[in-house]
Structure formats: structure tokens, C-alpha cells
Amino acid sequence: MSRRSNGLVGVWAEAQRQQQRQREAQTRYQRDQERQQRAHQREIVRSHREQKAAYREQREAEARRRTQELDARVEALQGLLATGCRASAFRADALTRPERVEAFSPGQLGHPITMPDPNRYQPQGGWTAGRRAQAQAEARSRFERDWQAAQAAEAQRLRQLATYQAQYQQWADAQLAEVRRHNAGITEMTAGLRGGDPEAAVEYFSAALYASTGWPDDLPRQVSAAYDSGARQLVLNWELPAYAVVPEAKSVRYMINADQEKESPRPVTQRRALYRDVLAQCVLLVLRDLFAADEFGALESVALNGFVDDHDPVTGRRASLFLATVMVSRADFAGLHLEQVNAVNCLVDGLRGQLSSRPDQYATVRPGRVPEDVGNGVVTHGGDEEPDLYAMDPIAFESLVAELFRAMGMQAVTTQRSNDGGVDVDALDPTPIRGGKIVVQVKRYRNTVPPTAVRDLYGTVQDAGANKGVLVTTSKFGPGSHTFANGKPLELVAGSELVDLLHRHGLRGRLGGGEGSVPAQRSAPDSRVTPGGGADTGTGVPDPDGPAAADDYNILGMYWSGGVALDVCALVCRGNRVLDDDHFVFYNNPRTPDGTVRALGPVAPDKAAIQVAFDALPARADRLVVIAAVDPVVNAAADLSGFSDAGIRLLDSEGTPLDRLDVSDGRDGETALVLGSFRRRANGDWEFVTGGKGYPGGLEELVGEYGIDVD
Template sequence: MDVARRRSDGVLAIWAEAQRQEQRRREAQQRAQAAAQRQRERDARAAQLAAARGQREALRAYQLDREAEVARQSGLLDEQVAELQGLLRVGRGQPAFTLQALLAPVRLPGFDAGALGIPTPMPDQAYYQVPPPSGMMQRRHHEEQVAQARARFEHDWYQAQAVEQERLRRLAEYREGYRAWAADQQRRDAERIARTEDLARRLGRGEAEAVHEYFSAVLYGSDGWPQDFPRRVELAWDGNRRQLVVSWQLPEFQVVPEHSRLRYVKADDRDVPVARPAAERKRLYREVLAQSALRVLDELFRADPQGLLESVALSGFVSGVDPATGLEAERVLLAVTAAREAFTAIALERVAPVECLQGLGGVLSARPERLEEVRADRLPQAVGSAVAGQGGEEDPDLFTMDPIEFEELIAALFRARGYRVETTARSGDEGVDVVAVDPDPVTGGKIVIQAKRYRSTVSPTAVRDLDSTVRHHGAIKGILVTTAGFGRGSYSYIENKPLSLVTGPELVELLAEQGLRGRLGPVPGRAAEEVTDSAPAPAPASVRVRIDWQSRTVAGDRVELDVCAFVCAAGRVLSDEHFVFFNNPAEPTGAVRLGSARTAADGPLRSATLTLDLTRLAGTTADQVVLAVATEEDPGPALPLGYLHGLALEVTDGASGAGLDSWTGATSGIPDSAMELGSFRRTGAGGDWRFEGAGRPVSGGLAGLATGRGVAIG
């Protein structure tokens, strides 16, 4: 599973941030100018009032001016509300953010010399002409005037030439500076285009970092939002589901104006605000939140014309003061998971925002002004980079994990499932390791969680202690999570009590559902330094396969499994006798034999074994031995595999007992009643046998498995 959660420092994010900074600068300049204008108007009114005292007509003019000002202020409140009501409309009017637009080169402005482009005017010699003398006596004086005029002209000409030379020098420097700037801009633009082209290629491959960088730029570069709206987002990419998981900060309740208008009181020359009805303000706020969510979804899908996103899981949170505690808090106020096909079929320009959000399956807090939370479908921090329970050495071993880290992992699991969570490990809160709060206003409440990192079965005493802890804390439920298991006495004790038990295999499965990492013990037969991406190692001649599972209780009974195997050629069983199951525990050559199932003495863990002597298949056409399980049909119909948990397969050397391979499967929510776990495959005639894990659900139970492999069912 590909994922990226950190904030992007890529070229698009940098570009988007630069755009936002420039927008902020312009907005700040406009606000400053507006504030200065309002101050000048206030000063003028004060001067007018002082001059108008005792003058009835002037006072009347002043009051009319004040009423007009109050009306203008009321109009600003109306405009603010109109802006909030038009969030979705404005967003739809913005052009879609696309890579194609970013691939176009930036057009640089041409060179503008400005004042330096204007040549220095040269002195006009005609201006220095001296009128001819009018008589003989003025000749000498005329000659002196001509000499002086020539000297002034030459002085002014040389001075103008010096100014022109300086202009030309500065113009040349300015032009050279422009050329250097333009070359640098073109270089940067070429780099941006090259990086964008690379981003487009990586985006086409679904690389997590590319998805994060691009869609971060989409949201951070989005224009047209009110200036006092926050802009904080966290993203994660689930490549397997092709789902973008987004956490988006919403505006606080104060974004809706508290007052509907202002009223001018002549008696004491003051403005009186008129409160907006509480119901109207709450309704407007819910509409703002719904519009914000729909606009974010719309911008993401419109920015993805290639169809990379199949769905978006969006949660909207508010960072504010909790009225109940007075403390800063981040609360999820809305959550929705929208599929592309369903969302793009909506005519957003005509929808009612709240009803549209709910029609998409989203939830919106009934009282967001009081920070009443809803449960998020999925949060970015819950999308892990590996699936837990697959046996990878990169997953942390829950048995050896630090106790505090283990409790933090349990807290992260419940937080990912939509609960408000806090750990108590550092304060020792009377036997409670994690406190989770279900925000549902009807069925929600406090849940106390104990985490026990055990290797052996948890004692029933711990379960009874949890029951007491639940009553002591006034919680609605208690959950005991362990890396081990529980005995029959513990399961009997919790019947009809608000208690739940989570075993180690169940915990691994729950972690996997939320994309968190964890495994139980080392990977059998595979040290960390030996794990590579190469093909599986050849299997020895004799191997032993152990299949373990646990069953959830159904009507007081436990679901059992039938373990079976098929000796196949080209995907089809060699004959009906080569189908190994409870009525045929060995195939004709004796290469595959089924042992009896066993129950662990200290709990509900069940296991069955298959022994394989692969040398016995040397003279046959067999090229595959398929291993499978199906839920038992007796006494009733086969139940779904979802009633099982902790389904695991371990392959060991039949001679030395050394671990060779393992496979752990998540069965939660699977409606089918059978599954192929994996197979041993032979590479060519007389080649090596190698094990390959699978986990392919099959419908129809044991009969479905058999007919699918060519067994004739009478």
C-alpha cells in the first residue's frame, strides 16, 4: 500500500504557496487601505459633529450621514453572509487545477526601459541665437553676447552628452540585468516543466509521493476561499484502493457573523448591533461546513481528469476551544467517502449542501457549534505503508514492542476507527491503559481499554478485573486487547456483559484493516537479513504444513474448518482420489496426507496439519498441490469465513522442523465460506517445488472448491 502523509515541498506546492503569499499581500494591502479610509471618514464625522453642534441643519446632515454609514456596515454583514452561502458556487466558477495548464511555458514580460528609454534632449542651437545689433555702437557688445551664447551652448551640449552617456550606460546595465533575469526565469521555467513532466509520469504510475505532491498543490493553491478561512490539510494515498484520504481544516463557528445588522441610535450617537437569531446562525454554519466539504471533493475530482482517484475519504475538523472543557481541541465535524462515479453524477450547482452531503453517505455534526464530533470514515494517519499480519520483517513484532509503544499503537487503532482517544500509560489510571470516547450522541460514551502484551493465555482474573474497572469509571464498555488468547472461562464470563476480548490474531487483523503495522513473533524460517524480493526458495522433499485458526462464537458454538488439498496438473485435479479431505485423508501415491484437527488446551485455537512427500510425485504429471479450507456445513449451512480470525499457515521442513515460509490471512468481512490458502508449484518436469501464498476466497464451500478444481461431485 503506497502512502505519503508529510507536507510536500515539491515544485507545485512551492508554486501554490507563492501564489497564496501574493494573494495575501494584495488582500493585506486592500485591508489597510480600507481601514485608512474608514479612519478618515470617522475623523471627518467627528469634525463635522463638532462643527454642527447647535446647528440644526448641520446636525441633521450629520445624522443622515451616520445612518448611511450604519447601513453600509449592515450591508457588509450581508455581503459576508452571501460570501459564505456562495462558497460552492464560487468554487465551481474557478478553473480546474490541471497538470496540462502547468506544462505551458510562462510568458515573460518584454524588456521595458522605462525612463531610461527616453534619450536625453540635446540643446537646440537656435535657442542660443543672439539678435543682430541695431547700430554701430552695439557691434562690440553683440560680439560679446554671441561669444557668451556659444559658450553656454557648448557647456549645455557637453553636459547633455554626459547625461546621455550615463543614460546609455545605465540602460545597458538594466538591459543586461533583464537578460540575466529572463535567462534565469527561463531556466527555472524549464526545470519546472521538466519536474512537472516527471511528476505527470510518476502520477500516472500512482506513486504515493507524486499523488501527495500534486493534490497538495491542488488544495493549497485553491483560490476564492474567504480570507479568514484556515488552509491546513493532511493527505494519504491508498494505492490499493486508489483512494485519497484527506483531513481538511474547517472554519470555526465565529466565521458566521454574530450580528445580522447595525442600528443607529440618534439620542446618544451610537451603533447598536442586532443579534442574528441563534437558529439561523447554526443553520448557516452547517451549510458552510457542507459546502466546504463538497467544494474540496469537487476540486480534487476536477483536478484529476485521468481518473486516478476512484474515491476520496474526507474528514473535516475544527481546531478551537471546547466549550465543555475550555481547552484547545481538534474535533472531526464531518466525514464522507465519495466515489468518483457517484459524485460526478451530481449537479452541484443546484444541490442543497447539507442534503447533498448526507445523500453521499456523509455525516455532519448535529451541533457543530458545540464541537460535537462525528466518527471519521478514515483518517490519513491510519493509512499505513504496509499491511499488518503479512509476516513481513519490516512490521514491528508485537511481542517485543516497548509497552508504552504497544499502548500507543492500540490508541492509534481506535483513533483510526473514529474514536477520540487518550492513553493513560504515563499516569497509571487505575488499570486503564487507553480511554476511547465514541462520539455518537445516541449510542456513544466512554470505553476503557486494557492492553496486555502476553505470550500465554490471559487469566480469567484479568477479565473480571476489567469488568470492575468498567463499573468504576462509569464506562459503557470495556475491551481487553492482548497478543495472546483467552480460555473458555473468559469467554463464558463476558456473555451478556459489556465486555469484548481481542486476541493476538484478531488484533493483527484489526490493524491490517486500518493500514497499521504489526505481527506476532518472528517470520518463521526467515531472518530479517534474508528477506529479499527474489523468488521463494525451493521446498525440501518432505514438508509439513500447519494451519491455525480461531473461531468467533455463533449461537454458543464455534465454527470449524475442513482442511483439504488438491494434487493438480494444469490447474485440474489428477483424479477424484487426488482430492485430500476428511473422507479421503491421503491421495493414491501417499504424497499428501491430512492429519486430524486439534484444539489448544488453553483456548479456542484450532489447528490441522498436512504432510507432503513431494518426491512421491516425481513420476506423475502433477505440477501443483493446492491447499485450501472451508467452513464445516454440519449441523447447518456453511458459515462465512468472516466468523473466523487469525487464519494462518506455516510451512516447515519435515525432517529438521525448521521454518520455511508462512502466510497470515485476514478473513474479517469475507462472505464466502472457502478459501485457497496457497500452493506448491513445480517449475517444469522434474523441477523444484516452491510454495506461493494466495488467500483467494471461493464461494460454495467445500463443494465449490472441489468443482472448481475438477472433482466430480455425485
């Protein structure tokens, strides 16, 4: 028997089917979500991989860029001489200024006032004759009033124009006068150069070196020079770059795992060889610039000593460490093709110069001739107790030299007049290692000692088996003598050096006529400064308690072109550190406590002035640094781009000009500049060294480098 369904089964089945479809839809949704999540994860991974790859490429590119910079630096150092030789030679014409000034530009004052047009003053309205007459009178009154106002304005314009034109003419005349004075000075210098004037020669050839376009800007430019007019020889000390000029790193690579750049060091032997080559190139380039600039035939030869201004590894003190020296004639140098030479071989073998074998360790060489050796002797003043070395009995003179050697800690006796074998004094230096037997010859000459005397001494040294030979003279030595003695166990003592040694060891002696016993300080032209004395100049009244009251001071007058307002300051330093805050002379501290340095009111043509008593500066001070900074109150947004044609006039206390010292021009973005520094030399002289380092951070950044904190 069949039984009919009541429909419950169908309902139940339909419900099961719905649930199944829902489960399938849920499953599909979950699968879609998981698929999307996996796709998203893959996108994240891919993006992270791309970012990581991009980061890695960026770091690797930076490492390659740094390596390329190192390679470019080394290539530039290797081609220093060849590049410098392609630069144009310096000429005196480059120092001449054109005799022209900016044309007069009155601006709006150059345009006359427009007079009123009577045609524009027509009567308005009026129906009757009386009204028309009244309108005409009013129009005429307006015209006359406006015409009188325009006439008054035109008269005022003409007065202002005349005043402005007079001011301009005064300014233009002053500018032209300054240009003509400058050009006259250049003409005088070139005339002196042709006539063998030492000051002109030093000034000109120093300018040639400082203006050289072949000498890289990042290398030092410091020179001390003197000119021997008799030998037509320039003797100079020139600063060479320090060991750091050669990059310590050879290449840079990116370390992925450590996420940092690693520098591969340059092999020590390679770096040392490159530095030695750079020094040789620098010496040859300086010689090239000097001989190329000699358009007047003033140089027969050049004695060049290259030094590095750094700490002496023996004493730890800052010193000039000589790493190269050469004496070369024009004829020998003219035969060189510098762009093709090996610099070291050319300097050492071709020109017979000396170059430090270990310049990286500052192993020094002995200069053959230094600027201090050049001069016309030492002028002395005093009484009759000071013996004239020229007039002294020959035996007494030899005894004096022997006494000098004994005063220097050696054993010394004079020899017999006959059969002395060319030896006047036998000396023995008891110092271990470097001491030994010394043979001394004494030449009481007035003229230059001939090279044959030096050669004879060398033969005597060899025959006697001595450690060293010393030739002492009342005169001087020529370049031939220095060339022969260079690199040999010989020492040449000129008359000026002899007098200095005598006085330093408590002995007495002078050269030629004079009434005193104290040798006057020698000063090489242009860059060597010996402070003078005198009366008050009127540029500032010395305090009675200051050193200036003794009339023993100088005035430093600063001048420059451009309208930017500057604060000129001075720092009394030991090395590169100011002694203390009280030795920083500026607008809020116008003088040092002892009064040796003080700010003065300038006198035209100077725009700033500083008074300095050089000899009275503290004993621990070895530098006076002169700086300039933009006045932020007057020129808040200005920089030193307009600071040009600048210099320092060195005056004595009577206002007499002694020297004119050039300083560097300013540059865009810089607001403070080191103009230069006066440095105390071992003999007590002060030498001016041009500065040029600029600071974008103004006075605060500059003095901070010298140890001063500006609040």
C-alpha cells in the first residue's frame, strides 16, 4: 500500500540544500580571502624586495661615487705638474687696474620735472560774460599755481642733482687717484725689478705665486722670500701640502650584511710614494711659475726650500719642517720639459735637489740657503767696546771664532799659522752620535766668498778625516757656494749669522762702522715685519699705562672696496688658540689688558685700524690674527662677495707707511674671513702670512675655531 507524503520531507531536503549552498559559498569566500591575502603578501614581499634592491643600489652607487672621488683626487695629484704647466704665465700687467670708474647715473634726478600744459587749463562753464570771465580767471590761477609748484620742484631737482654730481665727482676723482696711485706703484715696482731692487723683486714674485692659476686652491700658499740682487737669486721658503693631501683610503665598498660602507686603505708604500711625488711636483711647479713670470730677466737662479707647517715629531711643537730644497739656475731649468718628466727623478737627479726620503714621517732635509742668509750685513750701534770684525787683527779674529765654538760647548783651539793645512781652528764636538772632529776656516772678507774656498774646505775635510767643515766669514756666500755645499758635511756661516751667534753667546762684534753693540733686526721685503717706534699718529691716543706710551708700536690700517659694513678684530694667540677672552679685541673689548693691542678710529683711506706693540706682546703669544666679519646690525643679509681690493697698511707710530700687505677677497655665502696673521719668528721678527679662510657662520663660527665661545 502506498502512502502519500505530507511535504515535510521536501521542506527538510530544501533546507539541507540551502545549508549546503551556504557552506559552499562560505568556502568560496574564504578561499577568495586567502587568495587575496596571499596576493597581498606577495605584493608586500615584492615591494620590500624592490625597496631593498633600490636601497642597496643607492648605497652601492654612493660607494662608487666616493671611490670615483678618490680616484679623481689621486689623478689630479698625479697630474699636478702637467696641469700647472698649462696655466698662463703671470705678468705685471695683471696687477694694473683700468683707469675707469662707474659712469654717473643720477636716476630719477636726471629727468626734468614736466611743466604744466596751459592747453589743459581751459575755463569750464559760464553762460554769461561774467561767469565766463570768472572761469577763465580760475583756470589761469590753477595753471599759475601748478606752474610755480613745478618750477620749485625743478629747482629742487637741479640743486639735488648738482649736489649728487659733486659727490659723484669727488668719489670718482678719489677712485681714479687710487687707481693711478696703484698703477704708479706697479710701474715703480717693475722699474725697481729691472734695476735689481730686492723689495720690488720679492713683491713681484710673491704676487706671481699667490696669483698662480696653476697652483690648486686647496693647497697652502705661504711664502717667505728675499732677493740677492748681486747674484740675481731669489731665495724663498714655500709651504708644501701636508701628508693628508694624499687620500688614506683607496676605495669604498658597501657591505650588505653589515649595512655600512667600508674603506679599503691605500697601501702605505703607495701613499708614501705618491706624497713624495706630489712634493716634487709642487717644488717644480713653483720654480716653473717663478721663471715663467720673470719677464724682466731678474732671476739668474732660484733657491727654493719647501716646508710643511706642522708639529715636529721630535719636540711636539709647531714648526716649519723642510722636506725639499733645491738651487737651480735659469739655464738648467730652461732645458726641462716638465710635462714629460718624472718629478722625483727630475728634482733629485736632474736638478741635484734634496727630497725627504720619508716625508710621511717628516724626515727633514737641510736647506742650502734660506731667506735669512740674504742681506747687506748687520748694522750695529754702540760704543768702542764693540770690535769691528773687518778691522780686527787676523789672529785675534781666529781666536774670537775659537772662543765662540767654546761658548757653544765644544773644544776649540787655533792652529799654528804655518803648515796648518788650511785649518784655522780645530774643534771637537763632544755630543754623542752627531759630534766629532770639526775643521774651521776663517775668511775675513768684504766681498762674496768665492766657491773655490768652499771646494778647498771640502778637500781639507776629506784629508783631515773630519766629520764636518765650517767656513766662517765676515762677508756672504754666493749661490755657487751654497750649491756645492748642499748635501755635503759643510756649514757656511755668513757675517750676519756670525754676529748673531756672537751676541747670543755673550761675545761682542760688529760689521763695519757703527756706534752700538746690538745688531739691528733684518727684514726681508714684503712679508717680513720688524715693528718700529715713534710718536703718536693722531689716529689714537695711547694710554699712559700701556706699552704704546713708549712710542714702540705699529698701526695696522685696513682698507677695502665695497659698501658692506665690517667689524675688524684681532686675536692674540699661541698657535691656533687665543690666549684668553681678554685677548680678543673687538667692538665690545677695544683693547687687551696690557694695552699691547687696541682698536683705533681709522684715518682715510683706511676703514678700520688696530694699534699693536709687537715687541711688548706676551712672551707666550706667537701669533696676532686679524679677522673681519659682516656687521649683522648694519647689514643683516649681506655677505663678503663685495669685499675686494683689500689690504693692510703697515705704519709706524708716526704714521709713516712701512709696507702694504695684500689679503684675500671675500666670497659668496661667507660672512667672516681671516685676513692674515703675524707670526713671531725664532729671531724675534714678525712675519705676515696671508689668510683667506672664510666662514659662513660669521664671527661666532670663526672665533669658535680659536677657542672662544660667543654667547
